[in-house]
Amino acid sequence: MPDFTQVxxxxxxxxxxxxxIRLAIREDLGRSYDCTTxxxxxxxxxxxxxxxxxxxxxxxxxxxxxxxxxxxxIAEIWEPLARDGQMVxxxxxxxxxxxxxxxxLTSERMILNFIGRLSGIAxxxxxxxxxxxxxxxxIYDTRKTTPGWRRLEKFAVRCGGGRNHRTGLYDAILxxxxxxxxxxxxxxxxxxxxSAVEVARAFxxxxxxxxxxxxxxxxxxxxxxxxxxxxxxxxxxxxxxxDNMSTQQLSDAxxxxxxxxxxxxxxxxxxxxxxxxxAIAATGVxxxxxxxxxxxxxxxxxxxxxLPPPTPH
Numbered sequence: 001m002p003d004f005t006q007v008x009x010x011x012x013x014x015x016x017x018x019x020x021i022r023l024a025i026r027e028d029l030g031r032s033y034d035c036t037t038x039x040x041x042x043x044x045x046x047x048x049x050x051x052x053x054x055x056x057x058x059x060x061x062x063x064x065x066x067x068x069x070x071x072x073x074i075a076e077i078w079e080p081l082a083r084d085g086q087m088v089x090x091x092x093x094x095x096x097x098x099x100x101x102x103x104x105l106t107s108e109r110m111i112l113n114f115i116g117r118l119s120g121i122a123x124x125x126x127x128x129x130x131x132x133x134x135x136x137x138x139i140y141d142t143r144k145t146t147p148g149w150r151r152l153e154k155f156a157v158r159c160g161g162g163r164n165h166r167t168g169l170y171d172a173i174l175x176x177x178x179x180x181x182x183x184x185x186x187x188x189x190x191x192x193x194x195s196a197v198e199v200a201r202a203f204x205x206x207x208x209x210x211x212x213x214x215x216x217x218x219x220x221x222x223x224x225x226x227x228x229x230x231x232x233x234x235x236x237x238x239x240x241x242x243d244n245m246s247t248q249q250l251s252d253a254x255x256x257x258x259x260x261x262x263x264x265x266x267x268x269x270x271x272x273x274x275x276x277x278x279a280i281a282a283t284g285v286x287x288x289x290x291x292x293x294x295x296x297x298x299x300x301x302x303x304x305x306x307l308p309p310p311t312p313h
Contacts, residue, residue, distance in 0.1 A: 077099060229256070268280045
C-alpha cells in the first residue's frame with residue numbers, strides 16, 4: 001500500500017534546523033552577546049562536558065544539536081555517544097563536547113532544548129507504538145505540530161517508531177468535513193463523500209497524468225458516520241479516516257471493508273490516548289493518528305554536565 005512521504009534526516013531537514021537555530025540565537029543573544037559568560041569566563045578557558053539523559057527515554061535531536069555548533073561557527077568537538085532512535089536509561093551519556101568554555105556555555109540551552117523537545121516526542125511515540133504491538137495498526141502523527149518545527153518533530157516521531165502522516169497541504173489529498181460542508185452550502189448539487197473522492201481523483205489525474213512516472217497522490221477522506229463511510233468506500237479512496245468513532249463503529253467499518261475485499265486502508269482518529277489506543281487497534285484498523293505525539297509531548301529531561309579537567313602528571 002502506498003504511504004505518505006516519510007521524513008528522513010536530509011538537506012531539507014538540516015535547512016529547517018538552521019532556520020530554527022538562527023531564531024534561537026536571536027532569542028538568546030539579540031544583537032549582543034552572553035553577558036554573564038563574557039563577564040565571568042576568560043576567553044582562553046577550555047572545557048569538556050557531556051550531555052546526559054536524566055531519565056529513561058528514546059533519543060532524538062542529536063543531529064540537530066550538532067547543527068547548533070555549525071550555525072554558531074564555533075570549533076567545538078562534538079562526539080555522539082548514542083544515536084537518534086536509541087532507547088536509553090537515566091544516566092546514559094548521549095554526547096560529549098570539547099572546546100571554548102565560553103562557547104559551550106552560550107550554546108548549552110539551545111543544545112538541550114533541541115534534544116529535550118525531540119526526545120520527548122520520540123519517547124511518547126514509542127509508548128503508543130508499544131501499546132499496539134501485536135496488532136496490525138500503525139501509529140501516525142498529524143499536522144498538529146509546533147509552527148516551524150514540523151519536519152523536525154515528524155523526524156522525532158520516526159525515531160520513536162511511528163509513521164508520518166502527510167507533511168503539508170501539498171503532498172496528499174485529505175477531504176475533511178469542512179470541505180464537504182462548504183461544497184454543500186455553496187454549490188447547487190450536493191457532494192456526497194463518494195462523489196468528493198471522484199472529484200479529487202479527477203483533479204489528481206490532471207495534476208499527475210498517467211504518463212508521469214511519479215506515484216499518484218494519495219486520496220484520503222474523513223467520515224464520522226457509517227452512512228458516510230459506505231458512500232466513501234464505494235469510491236475506493238486510498239484511506240478513509242474514521243473520525244471520533246466508537247470502537248463498535250470502527251469494528252463495523254473494518255468488517256464492511258473486509259466483506260467487499262476493498263484495498264482501502266482505515267485510519268482511526270480523534271482523542272486517541274494511551275488508555276484507549278489498544279482497544280482501538282483491536283478493532284482491526286490499519287492506522288491510528290495521534291495528535292498528542294507532537295502537541296502534548298513532555299520534553300525528556302537532559303542536562304549538560306561539565307567534566308573536571310585532566311589531572312596534570
